[in-house]
Amino acid sequence: MNINIILAGVGGQGILSIATIIGNTAVKQGLFLKQAEVHGMSQRGGDVQSHLRLSDKEIAADLIPMGKADIIISVEPMEALRYLPMLKPDGWVITNTNPFINIPNYPDMQALMDRIDKLPHKIAADADKIAKDLGSARSSNMVILGAATPFLQLEMKDIEKTIHDTFISKGQNIVDVNIKCLHAGRELAEKK
Amino acid sequence: MQKLLLLGDEAIAQAALDAGVSGVYAYPGTPSTEIMEYVQASKQAATNNVHRAWSANEKTAMETAIGMSYAGKRSIVCMKHVGLNVAADAFMNSAITGANGGLVFLSADDPSMHSSQNEQDSRYYGQFAIIPIFEPSNQQEAYDMTIAAFDFSEKHRIPVLLRITTRLAHSRSGVNCHYKREQNQIKLPENPRQFILLPAIARKQYNELLDKQTEIKKDIENSNFNAYIDGEDKSMGIITSGIAYNYLMENYPDRKCPYPIVKVTQYPLPQNHINKLVDECKTILVIEEGYPFIEEQLRGLLDRCLSIKGRLDGTLPRVGELNGNAVAIALGLPSTPGEAIPDIVAPRPPALCLGCPHIDTYKALNIAMEPYGKGRVFADIGCYTLGALPPYDAISSCVDMGASITMAKGAIDAGLNPCVAVIGDSTFCHSGMTSLLDCIVEKTPITVLILDNSTAGMTGGQTSHGFGRIESICLGLGVEKEHLHVINPLPKHHEENLAIIKKELEYQGVSVIIPLRECVQTLKRRLKSKK
Structure with missing residues (x-):
């Protein structure tokens, strides 16, 4: 077993919350993990990515080679496309379609959606809206994580347990809504 | 354990x-x-x-x-x-x-x-x-x-x-x-x-x-941290150090590199392992993260006894971080990048945060500097270095910690008057105080803006040694009280702040203006933890 994941987004969007949940679940299952993060200057509203590698054998490099990522998980639509050189030809893109616009030359939304539509293997949805309808706009990252779960070779139950452990200090309600969002994301993937 | x-x-x-x-x-x-x-x-x-x-x-x-x-x-x-x-x-x-x-x-x-x-x-x-x-x-x-x-x-x-x-x-x-x-x-x-x-x-x-x-x-x-790892194919030997070793092994999914390897993690270089490798292999590939430190030592001035490949002959890029693909190419293995980045993707450089006090400072400073023209604002290391980017386009230098004040002084010494230095509170305490002292001793006609957001912002909001002390430090160094101003960089104070900057630009001595307002990131965190 060997999974290479690129997590993408904009500094401040909290892509590391997704990485933490996948990572902690994987480690509990006894898998090896390497996770390269971006700290420092780029965190100030710039594009950020994290390389997350899971394996049942020891992992060599912290960085995924280009063309070797199995999935791109993006919390922002334009950022999903930035890492296409990293993706395997048959790799999947899972992305939020809700844009984070902090630059004057952000592309036309329709053109952007058309380009994402052309990707051969993708799951694209407005995770913000789904999370909001479920009662927590701030849990959109869990919707995206849910949509990625079929590709992770991790048990849903174990992921739920990690979400529980991560959020329980904030109360059972927060745990419940995050798990609801996770399942909503999973359903999106299963519809594909 | x-x-x-x-x-x-x-x-x-x-x-x-x-x-x-x-x-x-x-x-x-x-x-x-x-x-x-x-x-x-x-x-x-x-x-x-x-x-x-x-x-x-x-x-x-x-x-x-x-x-x-x-x-x-x-x-x-x-x-x-x-x-x-x-x-x-x-x-x-x-x-x-x-x-x-x-x-x-x-x-x-x-x-x-x-x-x-x-x-x-x-x-x-x-x-x-x-x-x-x-x-x-x-x-x-x-x-x-x-x-x-x-x-x-x-x-x-x-x-x-x-x-x-x-x-x-x-x-x-x-x-x-x-x-x-x-x-x-x-x-x-x-x-x-x-x-x-x-x-x-x-x-x-x-x-x-x-x-x-x-x-x-x-x-x-004799250390176990350095290793000679044998390989069957002696047509090439590899010397690799630190994390570069991982990019090498990344190219062999079963972790079996056909070439013998010297893995270096401790210096001075382990001569015993290197001698053994050179005795066995006529060609040596050096893979290291950073400058060609090992490669230069191997080549020396008598770079003709051995065939050495690495960053100096273009086998690997001379600059920048390594990755699995660059090393694959050096090994003659296929590098397989995916699809190119679509044209529709726009660059997203880092930017000052919404509500950042530096934004208000740069807005006022840019207007105050208009009559004098571009090229007179010397900045330093911190979030405010992002003032180099649009829409501010406000600064002309960023060299090393504290250099803003002394570089501005040098330009003024050369006759470029007025000039302004922009430096953060933490950077000022790190290396700016002695620069300011040089200006005070020589009565340099300089305007120094010490952007006091009460933290080391760029690195994530660590305590600044200048917290609550910038004004008294300046007075202690000898800045004249009437030319030392603490201003509040908020849009509603724009006009009065602008007037102060304009006035001090005209003063032919040392002026210090301290735009004082907390970093929005640390403020957010502080309010959250209070809840």
Whole structure:
């Protein structure tokens, strides 16, 4: 077993919350993990990515080679496309379609959606809206994580347990809504 | 034994605590910041009363660490690569004094300049000072070699330079934390003159440093951290160091490289392994993260006895961070990038945060500078360096910590008057105070803006030594009271702030304006934790 994941987004969007949940679940299952993060200057509203590698054998490099990522998980639509050189030809893109616009030359939304539509293997949805309808706009990252779960070779139950452990200090309600969002994301993937 | 998921930085921090360190000293700088942050959050550090407060700069941090070593206790000082320039005086001389308690210097290099002005390679500093260098290749080695560095330092009574790069500093993996040791007791140096570098003593100490090298080289040649890994195909031999080893192995999914390898993680270079490799292989490929440090030593001036490939002959890129693909190409293996980035993707550079006080300062400053034209604002290292980008396009320099004030002074000395310096509160306390003193002594007609957001913002909001003190520091240095202004950089104060800047630009002496408003990031965090 060997999974290479690129997590993408904009500094401040909290892509590391997704990485933490996948990572902690994987480690509990006894898998090896390497996770390269971006700290420092780029965190100030710039594009950020994290390389997350899971394996049942020891992992060599912290960085995924280009063309070797199995999935791109993006919390922002334009950022999903930035890492296409990293993706395997048959790799999947899972992305939020809700844009984070902090630059004057952000592309036309329709053109952007058309380009994402052309990707051969993708799951694209407005995770913000789904999370909001479920009662927590701030849990959109869990919707995206849910949509990625079929590709992770991790048990849903174990992921739920990690979400529980991560959020329980904030109360059972927060745990419940995050798990609801996770399942909503999973359903999106299963519809594909 | 405890298995923890740690960043390379955090593995070093945990190892230092487990090795019985009594003091951790640092100034924040990407990619080294998380070492001190981990120690500050550690219960183990609190229970054992480990020193863990930030220092004013890398030089004061290093000198304090040397003082702790003098007293017989273990200390580590952590900085980014350019921080070692600031600490270089203490660094070079500490090699001559040698260590008493275990003394480890951590320098985190930033190849590809993710958050830095250059990609200098700290290994040259280690060689320059003639001290051992440890360069772990992964998070577990970062832990193990930090402990080994303290042992090595105490055995040979010498400081050890621990060199990492961004990718190890900021990548997480499982680490077995298997060691525990008590702190040292206070114990003064056996030789009471060890730390007195009067020329007569320094000459003796320098000879001792050179004499130690034989034993050091022997230990490093016999160390398990350096390895000769045999391979069947002797048409090429590979020398690789630090995390570059991982990019090599990445290209062999079964982890079986056909070529023999010398894996280097400790310097001076293990001559025994290298001799063996050169005896067997006519072509040598050198794969290292950073400058061609090993490659240059191999080539020397007699670069014709061997076929050497690496960063200097274009087999690998001369600049920037390595990756699996660059190494694949060097090995003659296919590199398989995916689809190109679509044209529709726009660049998204970092930017000042919404509501950032620097935005208001730059808006006012740009208007005030209009009559004088472009090219007169000298800036410094911090979030406000982003003032170089649109829509501000407000600054003309960013060179090193504190250079804003002194570069502006130099331009004024040259006749470019008026000129303005823009510097943050933490950077001012790090290296700007002496620059300002130069201006005060010469009555330079300069306007200095000390952007006081009450934190070291760019590195994530660490305590600034200037907190609540900037105004009194300026007065103490000799800034005239009537030319020292504290302003509030908010849109509603724009007109009055603009008027103050304009007026002080005309003053033919030292003016200091302090736009004072808390960083929006630390403010947000503070309000959240209050809830």
